[in-house]
Amino acid sequence: MAAGTILEPMTAARAETIAAADFSHVAASYRPQIYRFLLSSTRDVDLAETLTQECFLKAHRNWAGFRGESSALTWLMRIAINVQKDHWRNRRMQFWRQTRVNAVDADEASEWLPSHESSPEQQLLAREQVKHVWKAVERLSGRQRTVFMLRYVEEMEIAEIARATGLSDGTVKAHLSRAVGRVRTELGGKK
Amino acid sequence: MSAEKDGMKKMGQAGSMDSETAHDAELGAALRHFRLSVHAWSDAAYSRPRAAALPTRSAVWRKAVSLALGCVLVLGVASEGVYQHEQHMAQEREVKLARQIEMQRQAEAQKVAEEDALLAHVDSDVSREVPAALDPLASLVEGDGSK
Incomplete structure (x- = not known):
């Protein structure tokens, strides 16, 4: 998906169209x-799919209430963030229930690379x-991770x-600054 | 590659923090690789074939059998507990009964001993008091004889 189509500024006409x-x-x-977004936040392929379905189910239920004040993506992303929060909250409360954890570790997640890197080096x-970025992301708080991924x-x-x-905006910038600082520290530590 | 350049351009325009990021070439490259890696992973995971698992009857049977076995286990454990408790209570009852019989026997023996002691005491008292009680008569009999 081209990012440029998603990040177009919202106009009233576009909002009405959406x-x-x-x-x-x-x-x-x-x-x-x-x-x-949910995959990068959870690193769990199945959980990301489940949460995505839940997100769009909620969005469908509330579609009539969407006024186009923000872009559809922002609105959907907000729902996705809340769905993810609810999931972790429920899981903490229901620790005695059988839960499957399929989240991959940083090593496995860093195996995915775009194919156009030229040389093996x-x-x-x-x-x-x-891998170092993933390790830094692991140590971020939930809010910092969300902001960083977005x-x-x-x-x-x-x-x-x-x-x-x-x-x-200021809080977002502060979270981003801390998150990038963590990544920078992690990258500096590998030297 | 143009999309990557656009991405880097956007990252460079996002304020002072991002300008600091742009200066750090290694950090910028790491973040770009990270983004591309997540995109590649997500694209692969999103387009993977998915196996739809149909609910089978065996799952229901498995649950029913598990439930039945669980019930049997619970009943077994409970009945074992009840049996142990009954055994314990029976032993206690036997001990209590034996203790009661022993106490009763001791009480009866004590009662007999007390009665024997009382009778002996009465006999000794009577044998000692009778001569003293007949002394006046004896003196009278002796007096009449002298006259």
């Missing part, structure tokens, strides 16, 4: 991106960098992140 559009079209357009270097994986603007998370 509000009037068929939900299935919106779901088909943004489902991969919501899935990617570059691939190795890139894999090492990705900024550096989904490439959302600060204002969009603020709308999706319900935080102020």
Whole structure:
């Protein structure tokens, strides 16, 4: 999915268009991106899929209430963040229930690399960098991780992140600064 | 590659923090690799074939058998406990009964001993008092004889 189409500025006409559009079209357009955000947040392929379904189920139920005040992606991302929060909260409360954990570790997650890295050395270097970023992400708080993923994986603007998370721009910047600091420390430690 | 350049450009325009990030080439490269890696992983996971698991009857049977075995186990444990308790109570009853019989026997023996002691005491008292009680008569008989 091209990021440029998602990050277009919201206008009233576009908001009306989105509000009037068929939900299935919106779901088909943004489902991969919501899935990617949930996958990067949980590192669990099955859980990300479950949460994505739950997110779009909630979105479908509340589709009539979507006024187009923000972009559909921001609105969906906000639902996804809440679904993820609810999941972890329920899991803490219901620790005695049988739960499956399929989350992969940093090593396994860093195995995925784009195929256009030219040489094996570059691939190795890139894999090492990705692993260190994952290790830094592991140590972030839930909110810092969410903000970090929205900024550096989904490439959302600060204002969009603020709308999706319900935080102020300043708070988003502060979380980002701490998260990037952690990544920088992790990368510096490998030297 | 143009998309990557656009991404880097956006990252560079996102404020002072991002400008600091842009100066750090290694950090920028790491974040770019991280983003591309997550995208590649997500694309692969999203398009993977999914196996739909149909609910089978065996699962229901397995649950029913598990439940039945669980009930049997619980009943077994409970009946074993009840049996042990009954055994314990029976032993206690026997001990209590034996103790009662022993106490009763001791009480009867004590009673007999007390009665024997009382009778002996009465006999000794009577044998000692009778001569003293007949002394006046004896003196009278002796007086009449002298006259």
